Amino acid sequence: MTDLAPLRRALLSVSDKTGLIDLGRALSERGVELLSTGGSAKALRQAGLTVRDVADVTGFPEMMDGRVKTLHPAVHGGLLALRDNAEHVAAMEAHGIGPIDLLVVNLYPFEETVAKGADYDTCIENIDIGGPAMIRAAAKNHGAVTTVVDVEDYGALLAELDAHDGQTTRAFRQRMAQIAYARTGAYDAAVSTWMAEAIGETAPRRRVAAGTLAQTLRYGENPHQSAAFYTDGSTRPGVATATQLQGKELSYNNINDTDAAFELVSEFGQGGPACAIIKHANPCGVARGETLKDAYARAFDCDRTSAFGGIIALNQPLDAATAQEITQIFTEVVIAPGADAAAREIFAAKKNLRLLLTDGLADPAAPALTYRQVSGGLLVQDKDNGVITEADLKVVTKRAPTAAEIADLLFAWKVAKHVKSNAIVYVKDGATVGVGAGQMSRVDSTRIAARKAEDMAEAMGLAETPTKGSVVASDAFFPFADGLLTAAEAGATAVIQPGGSMRDDDVIAVADEAGLAMVFTGQRHFRH
Structure with a gap:
């Protein structure tokens, strides 16, 4: 098979009509016969272009609300036939199938429909069947057929035709085929992900991510x-x-x-x-x-x-x-x-x-999934969208925190959620004054955060470290009392942590002895 493939006949069937008329006119001016379906054919015809309906090619009208229009041998034979295979050519001639050299398809707007919050049945109706089938067929036969699925590639197609006297190179067709398969893959991923959520399948057998x-x-x-x-x-x-x-x-x-x-x-x-x-x-x-x-x-x-x-x-x-x-x-x-x-x-x-x-803020409580690749696999989990309010706090010490301490504790907890574990955050009057992140032991994070506060106090000429009178947040429980004692020595007066350690009673006793107020959230915020 030669590298160059002539483009004589094109099938245009698009949901997004952006650039369709200009593309159709440019192809027509280059002597390309236009085939089209439904709304695409109507738009091209209204623009004064000569276009042949696919229904005329197949001998069958569009039916079932447009669900069946291109699923026919006259279409798929024209896309899949190998031009240099004598048996394929003979079959085309015997059944009156004309070759299709260019397929331009973009799919029903399924992703946009889901994003708008459409109901289940509406989403189902926006799953394209004929489009992906044609795209896969044309892309498979990229030795002879050019497949275009993105509006942004219309210009590149025309430039390719101009550069090669109305033909496309194999390299161009290969690149378009790869883009085409990525599009159908992403489309199917969107459908399967949406359907898993719609039916409450939290861990589907297969999960696909696309971008x-x-x-x-x-x-x-x-x-x-x-x-x-x-x-x-x-x-x-x-x-x-x-x-x-x-x-x-x-x-x-x-x-x-x-x-x-x-x-x-x-x-x-x-x-x-x-x-x-x-x-x-x-x-x-x-x-x-x-x-x-x-x-x-x-x-x-x-x-x-x-x-x-x-x-x-x-x-x-x-x-x-x-x-x-x-x-x-x-x-x-x-x-x-x-x-x-x-x-x-x-x-x-x-x-x-x-x-x-950004024209807005992210919703910290909105559900979402996070992905992390590991060797040989993919970790998928719900996004950490846990939000704690004052009503969720459980006071576990003899002294309850003051209103001012509660405000700072909740502030510190929000910050700790976004600090790499082991995370320790000192807060005073609505501002962090020391952050310890990513250490192998919690007590080390506590010491580092306190030391950074001391260094900052020295650099700013403060009379004392800003951790004096602060509160402290720990993203996970204190396994031992040493981290708590280090925070108390730094001057913290109140503590927020998840609780749940087998040594909680020991840690609470130390907090009481030090005169600290401590609250449990019952929620951990590990961040690795």
């Missing part, structure tokens, strides 16, 4: 690793749906850290200005404030050293005063629900500073 390329990255976590960023069609506000107004292209680590930052700051909703500063996917400062500028300054003061070159997430639109403050040091990314004109102008002077706007 659409959003960005080819310069490299991955390190320069020797290649990487790319894919989106999954979710409408959840965040790094994947944000608009980047300015700055350099996001890197692999930028995307990962920005996601962590925005998910954390979204925990605070619209309940007053809040800021989270992230470094290597861990928070180095989180705070509320009277203003957004105040929240940023208080978050920055938790760990000024680590904040350099960090990611900043805000729960309210960026304003000029906060923008001015942020630009005083080097920052990689700022992500916020919005930004006013004055803030944008200030950031414009920092051309490398990336500004992402």
Whole structure:
């Protein structure tokens, strides 16, 4: 078979009519015969183009509300026949089957229908059958047939035809075939995932994840690793749906850290200005404030050293005063629900500073799935969407926390949820003052967080460490009292933890002896 394949006859059957008329006209001008179905044929005809209905080719009308129109040998024979196989050619001639050299199909909008919250029956009706069948047939026969499934490839198709005198190269057809199979694979994945959820199947026998390329990255976590960023069609506000107004292209680590930052700051909703500063996917400062500028300054003061070159997430639109403050040091990314004109102008002077706007906050309680690849497999779990309120707290010590301590305990708990385990977070007056993350022992995290607070106090010229009078959160229970004692020695007065250790009684006794108030949440937040 030669490398070049002529394009004389095309079948166009699309749900998304974007660019259809221009494509049909361009093909017609190149002498290509147009076949089409239903609404596509109508649109082409209304544009003054000559088009032949598939029903005329098959000898059968479209029936069953359009469910049956292209599932016919006259169509699939034209797509699947090997042009250099004498038996195939003879069969085509014997049965009056004409070859189809180009298939342009995009599928019923199943994913969009599900995203709109349609009912079960409506979703079922938006499962395309004929489209995927034709795509798979045409893509299999890419030795002779070109398959186009994305509007964005119309231009590339026409450029290919112009470059090769109305023909396509094998390399082009192979690339289009790969895209086509990825599309049908993603489509089937969307259907099976939706159906599993619809029937309450939490662990289906087979699970498929799919994504659409959003960005080819310069490299991955390190320069020797290649990487790319894919989106999954979710409408959840965040790094994947944000608009980047300015700055350099996001890197692999930028995307990962920005996601962590925005998910954390979204925990605070619209309940007053809040800021989270992230470094290597861990928070180095989180705070509320009277203003957004105040929240940023208080978050920055938790760990000024680590904040350099960090990611900043805000729960309210960026304003000029906060923008001015942020630009005083080097920052990689700022992500916020919005930004006013004055803030944008200030950031414009920092051309490398990336500004992402999300037009909303993520819902920390919304259900979702998370995926993690391991060697030879995939770990799938529900997203950690646990949310604790004051009513969920169980006081286990003789002293109950004060109202001010409860407010800080709940704040610390929200932050600890987003810190790598073992996680320890000291909070005072609605701001983190020490964070210990990712240590192999909980007592080490407690010591590190306290030591970082001491270092910050020294650097800022404070009379005492800010952990004096703070509260402390632990993402999992204290297995021994040593971590609790270390927190008490650092000056913490109240503790929030899940509870559930076989030594809870010993830990509670130590807390009582130290005069600490302690509450259990009954919920753990391991984050690995």
